[in-house]
Amino acid sequence: MSHVYDMSKENNAQWTIERANQVYGINHWGNNYFDIDSQGNVRVKDPSNNEPSAVSLMQIIEGLSDRDLNMPVLLRIENILDQSICKLNETFTQAIEKVGYQNKYQGVYPIKVNQQAQIVEEIAQFGARYQHGFEVGSKAEMIAALSTMEALDSLIICNGYKDQEFVELGLQATKLGFKCIFVIETLTELPIIVERSQALDICPRIGVRAKMTTQISGHWSATSGERSVFGLSSSQLIHVVDYLKEHQMLDCLELLHCHLGSQIPNIHDIRGGVLEACRYYSDLCKEGAALNYIDLGGGLAVDYTGKQSNTEQSRNYSLAEYCEDIVDTIKSTLDTQSLPHPIIVTESGRATVAYTSILLFNILDVVTFEPKDLPEAKENEHQLLKNMREIMSYLKPQRLQECFNDVQFYRDEVRELFKRGQIDLRMRSVSETLYFNVLHRIKDILAEMERVPEELTGLTESLADIYYGNFSLFQSLPDSWAIDQIFPIMPIHRLNEKPTRRAILADITCDCDGKIEQFVVDQQIEKTLPLHVTNQAEEYYLGVFLVGAYQETLGDLHNLFGDTNVVSVRLSADASFEFVKEVHGDTIEDVLSYVEYQPHEMKTRFRNKVEAAVCDGRISARERQQIIKTFSASMQGYTYYEKE
Numbered sequence: 175m176s177h178v179y180d181m182s183k184e185n186n187a188q189w190t191i192e193r194a195n196q197v198y199g200i201n202h203w204g205n206n207y208f209d210i211d212s213q214g215n216v217r218v219k220d221p222s223n224n225e226p227s228a229v230s231l232m233q234i235i236e237g238l239s240d241r242d243l244n245m246p247v248l249l250r251i252e253n254i255l256d257q258s259i260c261k262l263n264e265t266f267t268q269a270i271e272k273v274g275y276q277n278k279y280q281g282v283y284p285i286k287v288n289q290q291a292q293i294v295e296e297i298a299q300f301g302a303r304y305q306h307g308f309e310v311g312s313k314a315e316m317i318a319a320l321s322t323m324e325a326l327d328s329l330i331i332c333n334g335y336k337d338q339e340f341v342e343l344g345l346q347a348t349k350l351g352f353k354c355i356f357v358i359e360t361l362t363e364l365p366i367i368v369e370r371s372q373a374l375d376i377c378p379r380i381g382v383r384a385k386m387t388t389q390i391s392g393h394w395s396a397t398s399g400e401r402s403v404f405g406l407s408s409s410q411l412i413h414v415v416d417y418l419k420e421h422q423m424l425d426c427l428e429l430l431h432c433h434l435g436s437q438i439p440n441i442h443d444i445r446g447g448v449l450e451a452c453r454y455y456s457d458l459c460k461e462g463a464a465l466n467y468i469d470l471g472g473g474l475a476v477d478y479t480g481k482q483s484n485t486e487q488s489r490n491y492s493l494a495e496y497c498e499d500i501v502d503t504i505k506s507t508l509d510t511q512s513l514p515h516p517i518i519v520t521e522s523g524r525a526t527v528a529y530t531s532i533l534l535f536n537i538l539d540v541v542t543f544e545p546k547d548l549p550e551a552k553e554n555e556h557q558l559l560k561n562m563r564e565i566m567s568y569l570k571p572q573r574l575q576e577c578f579n580d581v582q583f584y585r586d587e588v589r590e591l592f593k594r595g596q597i598d599l600r601m602r603s604v605s606e607t608l609y610f611n612v613l614h615r616i617k618d619i620l621a622e623m624e625r626v627p628e629e630l631t632g633l634t635e636s637l638a639d640i641y642y643g644n645f646s647l648f649q650s651l652p653d654s655w656a657i658d659q660i661f662p663i664m665p666i667h668r669l670n671e672k673p674t675r676r677a678i679l680a681d682i683t684c685d686c687d688g689k690i691e692q693f694v695v696d697q698q699i700e701k702t703l704p705l706h707v708t709n710q711a712e713e714y715y716l717g718v719f720l721v722g723a724y725q726e727t728l729g730d731l732h733n734l735f736g737d738t739n740v741v742s743v744r745l746s747a748d749a750s751f752e753f754v755k756e757v758h759g760d761t762i763e764d765v766l767s768y769v770e771y772q773p774h775e776m777k778t779r780f781r782n783k784v785e786a787a788v789c790d791g792r793i794s795a796r797e798r799q800q801i802i803k804t805f806s807a808s809m810q811g812y813t814y815y816e817k818e
């Protein structure tokens with residue numbers, strides 16, 4: 175039996191802000207950064223203040239329209255990014271003190287999770303006080319790291335496949351004083367590093383990436399274990415040791431890298447992975463490597479659903495438990511070998527940047543599937559339509575399934591006869607109205623029943639509204655489409671009003687995949703989201719939260735919807751805020767040029783066509799001006815729906 179949250183059972187008077195909190199789960203997934211104020215608006219908070227100052231997202235939206243920044247907008251809250259880095263570092267430090275660990279924590283941010291300059295610069299700047307560095311997986315990311323990093327003491331961990339140019343870049347950086355560590359991922363890069371460093375006479379810092387065999391549950395479970403495409407097997411590790419020893423460079427081997435996986439929901443898996451990493455660590459030490467860093471990679475999960483459980487898009491641990499488990503496992507394992515404690519490195523990406531970004535958009539249109547008044551029966555109505563009307567007379571709780579099957583059957587028959595030309599469009603339309611009337615009657619009866627028959631569980635959802643949002647799923651929420659990622663979605667205002675509709679969301683691409691049908695409602699995964707009735711007087715805004723990781727650059731130009739406007743906001747202690755950065759989204763001209771059109775040429779060609787129309791006398795010279803003006807203005811315009 176499926177649980178379908180039924181709004182109709184609750185009357186308006188029972189609706190409270192507290193109820194809104196439960197329905198949308200903001201306290202569960204919000205990590206203390208978001209809440210709802212007494213006016214029913216979602217607020218964002220800076221938890222670094224003792225008396226958290228809060229700003230409502232509607233206030234920010236007002237500021238956006240003053241700046242002519244239309245929806246959709248990707249909003250970044252800088253304080254949240256700062257806070258994530260701060261919390262990660264301080265929580266590790268607390269765990270280290272608590273456990274009595276004899277070394278420190280030094281994190282790095284994996285640039286691939288969000289490569290946008292603003293994000294990387296902010297992390298470099300705020301991370302400097304913790305010597306929080308970068309993990310890079312390509313030459314481009316390396317260059318981004320080298321040019322933004324402020325503290326030379328921070329680490330640059332170089333993963334990925336490294337060619338000669340990559341290696342030379344890293345060696346030069348080492349000479350400059352950067353703590354740049356080459357993590358050997360494949361045996362082919364080993365001779366390049368050895369040869370280049372000897373040629374340039376620079377002593378490299380080397381790491382090895384071990385293949386982890388601990389099976390991790392969660393979405394990326396297939397990438398962990400024996401079949402992982404990353405890392406070196408035991409015999410390859412031994413080869414690295416022997417090769418370095420042969421070249422008198424074993425003392426350059428400073429770091430062991432073990433990426434456990436991404437978004438690991440279960441703390442037991444993390445403990446298991448760390449244990450395996452420690453075994454590699456201690457045996458490499460015995461082999462004579464001068465290891466001093468243990469890098470556990472990413473994996474710290476984000477609780478997207480707010481369920482606080484070991485389910486895929488959640489996690490069953492707090493940040494404090496994560497840190498303590500890691501520190502404690504390393505300490506107790508290495509103590510038995512009497513090995514000194516290494517510097518602990520992690521590469522948290524998702525958990526560092528997810529919370530900082532929110533996608534805001536307005537609702538453009540709503541389609542409902544409400545029952546209409548039954549049309550009067552004609553005298554010689556078609557038998558199929560008569561049969562459909564009949565159903566109403568025997569529709570009762572004991573015969574729901576039968577009625578459902580009947581109405582389905584007759585509707586399909588009508589469609590069939592329509593195709594063969596035996597029923598006309600008007601009759602088909604009557605049958606559709608009858609169909610929806612029956613379904614709504616069934617739905618009403620189901621709402622009163624304790625147990626919903628298996629086959630009718632999807633019925634209520636099939637009658638849900640469709641709310642059309644001004645955004646492109648493919649551009650702004652690619653993981654929602656590609657891997658069924660769930661993001662918290664909710665109205666950002668009117669939360670003091672009871673939402674009386676249930677809806678799925680559709681975007682404005684004309685792609686049938688451009689929709690969202692998975693939401694967390696009342697701690698359950700549901701196919702529909704409770705929403706308010708929209709009205710002409712006021713825009714209706716929704717927010718998609720926790721979109722800072724991966725969504726910004728994985729997005730594509732489907733239907734030629736481009737980058738959205740991006741705005742960064744900083745909250746101040748006195749509950750005010752300022753716009754620190756704004757980047758206008760792509761214009762139509764921009765996206766056309768991305769797919770190799772030449773906007774200038776397009777304008778000329780279009781102008782020629784208009785010119786020809788003037789010559790032929792199809793339009794006047796005055797009309798010509800108007801047409802060209804409209805065309806040029808469109809080229810400069812935003813790719814999304816713009817209201818006048």
Ligand SMILES: *Cc1c(COP(=O)(O)O)cnc(C)c1O
Nearest residue numbers: 284436437472473521522523524
């Ligand atoms: C992707 C990746 C990360 C980031 O993982 P999260 O789960 O986002 O923290 C860290 N390290 C490596 C090597 C990665 O490939």
